[in-house]
Amino acid sequence: MLEVKDLRYAVNNNGASQEIIPAMSYRFQKGRFYAITGPNGSGKTTLAKLIMGIYAATAGKIILDGVDITAKPVNERAQAGIAYSFQHPARFKGITFRELISIAANTDDATEILRLMKRVGICSLSHLDIPVDGKLSGGEIKKIELATTIARNPKVAIYDEPDTGIDLWTIEPMVKLIKNEQVNHGTTTIVVSHNKAFLEAADTVLILRGGQFFFDGTFAEALPHLNNISVCDYRTCGDKTYDECFR
Amino acid sequence: MNAFDKLDKELLRAVADLEGIPKGAFNIRKNGALLARECNANIEIENNAKGTGIIIRIKANTRNESVHIPVILSQAGLYDVVENDFIIGENCDVAIIAGCGIHCGSDQQEGHAGIHSFHLARNARVRYVEKHIAIGDGSGKRALNPTTKVQLDSGAHLEMELTQLGGVDEALRVNEVVVDEGASLQIIEKVMTAKRQTATSQTSILLRGKGARSNMISRSVIRDDSRQVLYAVMEAMAPCFGHIECDAIIMDRGTNETVPSLKALHPDAELTHEASIGKIADEQLMKLMSLGLSYDEAVNRIIQSFLK
Ligand SMILES: Nc1ncnc2c1ncn2[C@@H]1O[C@H](COP(=O)(O)OP(=O)(O)OP(=O)(O)O)[C@@H](O)[C@H]1O
Numbered sequence: 001m002l003e004v005k006d007l008r009y010a011v012n013n014n015g016a017s018q019e020i021i022p023a024m025s026y027r028f029q030k031g032r033f034y035a036i037t038g039p040n041g042s043g044k045t046t047l048a049k050l051i052m053g054i055y056a057a058t059a060g061k062i063i064l065d066g067v068d069i070t071a072k073p074v075n076e077r078a079q080a081g082i083a084y085s086f087q088h089p090a091r092f093k094g095i096t097f098r099e100l101i102s103i104a105a106n107t108d109d110a111t112e113i114l115r116l117m118k119r120v121g122i123c124s125l126s127h128l129d130i131p132v133d134g135k136l137s138g139g140e141i142k143k144i145e146l147a148t149t150i151a152r153n154p155k156v157a158i159y160d161e162p163d164t165g166i167d168l169w170t171i172e173p174m175v176k177l178i179k180n181e182q183v184n185h186g187t188t189t190i191v192v193s194h195n196k197a198f199l200e201a202a203d204t205v206l207i208l209r210g211g212q213f214f215f216d217g218t219f220a221e222a223l224p225h226l227n228n229i230s231v232c233d234y235r236t237c238g239d240k241t242y243d244e245c246f247r
Numbered sequence: 248m249n250a251f252d253k254l255d256k257e258l259l260r261a262v263a264d265l266e267g268i269p270k271g272a273f274n275i276r277k278n279g280a281l282l283a284r285e286c287n288a289n290i291e292i293e294n295n296a297k298g299t300g301i302i303i304r305i306k307a308n309t310r311n312e313s314v315h316i317p318v319i320l321s322q323a324g325l326y327d328v329v330e331n332d333f334i335i336g337e338n339c340d341v342a343i344i345a346g347c348g349i350h351c352g353s354d355q356q357e358g359h360a361g362i363h364s365f366h367l368a369r370n371a372r373v374r375y376v377e378k379h380i381a382i383g384d385g386s387g388k389r390a391l392n393p394t395t396k397v398q399l400d401s402g403a404h405l406e407m408e409l410t411q412l413g414g415v416d417e418a419l420r421v422n423e424v425v426v427d428e429g430a431s432l433q434i435i436e437k438v439m440t441a442k443r444q445t446a447t448s449q450t451s452i453l454l455r456g457k458g459a460r461s462n463m464i465s466r467s468v469i470r471d472d473s474r475q476v477l478y479a480v481m482e483a484m485a486p487c488f489g490h491i492e493c494d495a496i497i498m499d500r501g502t503n504e505t506v507p508s509l510k511a512l513h514p515d516a517e518l519t520h521e522a523s524i525g526k527i528a529d530e531q532l533m534k535l536m537s538l539g540l541s542y543d544e545a546v547n548r549i550i551q552s553f554l555k
């Protein structure tokens with residue numbers, strides 16, 4: 001089980017403290033599939049990065065299977081079983097598909113590496129030794145990012161908008177793949193997404209707004225909120241320009 | 248072979264990946280003198296008239312052959328200067344593996360300056376690999392100052408892989424290339440410096456003929472208090488295509504100057520450059536750490552792959 005307790009994250013914005021996540025407490029049950037959605041800027045990526053350890057919590061605790069990991073660095077959290085697919089994956093100069101998956105899966109076995117690449121829809125052998133660099137298309141980089149998380153066979157897998165840039169024909173298979181991982185390995189699965197396909201596949205839908213979960217329930221229960229534009233906190237845009245907001 | 252002692256072997260392995268006698272033609276120079284040479288039906292190696300170096304002639308249409316010409320230095324106080332000419336016939340497709348390994352065991356300076364001139368005739372293809380390395384516990388300064396001058400006739404193609412990965416205190420590299428009609432050039436230069444080492448690289452490429460192409464990639468890693476300077480000038484006199492890509496990673500307190508320069512003297516020239524200097528990107532470190540690597544392991548991986 002993964003638990004966040006009074007988790008807070010604030011940044012210094014020109015001398016003033018800006019609360020991105022004011023105080024969040026939540027328990028992610030083992031082996032369950034969660035979809036987190038919410039307006040742009042509501043704190044979804046921030047929450048994911050706090051759990052992975054990429055951002056240090058300002059206050060509060062993160063507990064994995066009863067162990068307080070709040071002070072642990074990223075690599076120790078990875079070893080403890082947390083994996084994160086970045087919303088905007090890093091691009092390298094020189095590191096290849098083969099190397100990246102080999103690090104993630106902890107194997108040099110080319111057959112195993114190719115198998116993982118096939119599972120995320122990169123079928124060609126010719127990709128094995130091409131660099132994971134700025135030349136990759138938006139979809140390709142997201143697929144390799146997905147492969148690195150699957151390769152780790154983690155206890156907790158967090159996918160940050162895995163479907164951005166993914167073509168229409170690949171989204172359904174991607175949902176199935178993530179679902180299969182959850183079912184077959186008992187992976188606690190957290191998918192950040194705006195895509196209904198993921199929200200429908202999840203056991204629990206969480207809607208984040210202003211750094212807080214204001215909804216926690218099934219997809220059917222979530223639907224009215226998803227269709228209600230006032231969930232979007234556009235009113236905070238400022239009252240003068242309010243009418244000009246395209247929403 | 249008995250002519251090689253243990254140190255020779257170590258240096259040869261480092262600069263030319265040689266475990267013993269190379270396959271194909273070769274010329275091995277040690278401490279300013281010839282150590283071993285082998286020619287064959289297509290590749291001729293002889294001393295030049297002035298006695299300052301060698302001339303390598305490769306017959307037209309020679310394919311899938313290689314020449315190894317390593318230089319090794321282990322004599323205290325020696326500064327070895329050599330002038331080599333490479334004359335490559337039409338339609339050849341060959342590999343030339345050069346390089347210099349210095350072992351410094353004293354407090355005296357040691358160095359090597361190789362002046363290499365290439366002439367690739369029409370449609371010849373050459374892969375030129377040059378590695379520089381210095382080892383040993385001596386405190387003497389190790390200097391390497393290679394100069395490479397190249398003429399690419401029409402349709403010729405040259406791939407240059409220039410690497411200096413450690414131990415050289417002072418390096419000044421000069422590359423001058425003329426690319427004629429339909430010819431193409433690819434330069435990949437990889438330099439890592441540490442301690443108080445300095446490395447300067449000056450490349451000028453003249454795209455002289457229609458359809459000439461040139462791509463230069465430079466990767467620098469600057470550790471400790473070392474310093475690297477790179478000048479890359481690409482000048483176009485015809486409708487042609489040229490690109491320069493230079494990336495420098497500064498690890499500690501090192502400094503870097505990167506000066507790419509593009510000159511289009513023809514309206515249909517297409518020249519581009521990308522340059523960056525900076526620390527290892529945080530997002531790259533975070534990604535590798537999220538795959539379980541420690542901070543130091545992640546740094547090493549990024550640097551190794553960057554220079555691979
Ligand atoms: N280091 C920072 N400094 C200042 N503001 C930050 C910082 N990091 C995040 N923010 C702000 O925090 C808010 C939440 O960002 P976050 O990336 O978590 O949003 P998100 O819900 O993932 O949005 P999206 O749907 O667009 O991906 C944003 O308004 C963002 O600008």
Ligand SMILES: [Mg+2]
Binds near residue numbers: 044
């Ligand atoms: Mg986000």
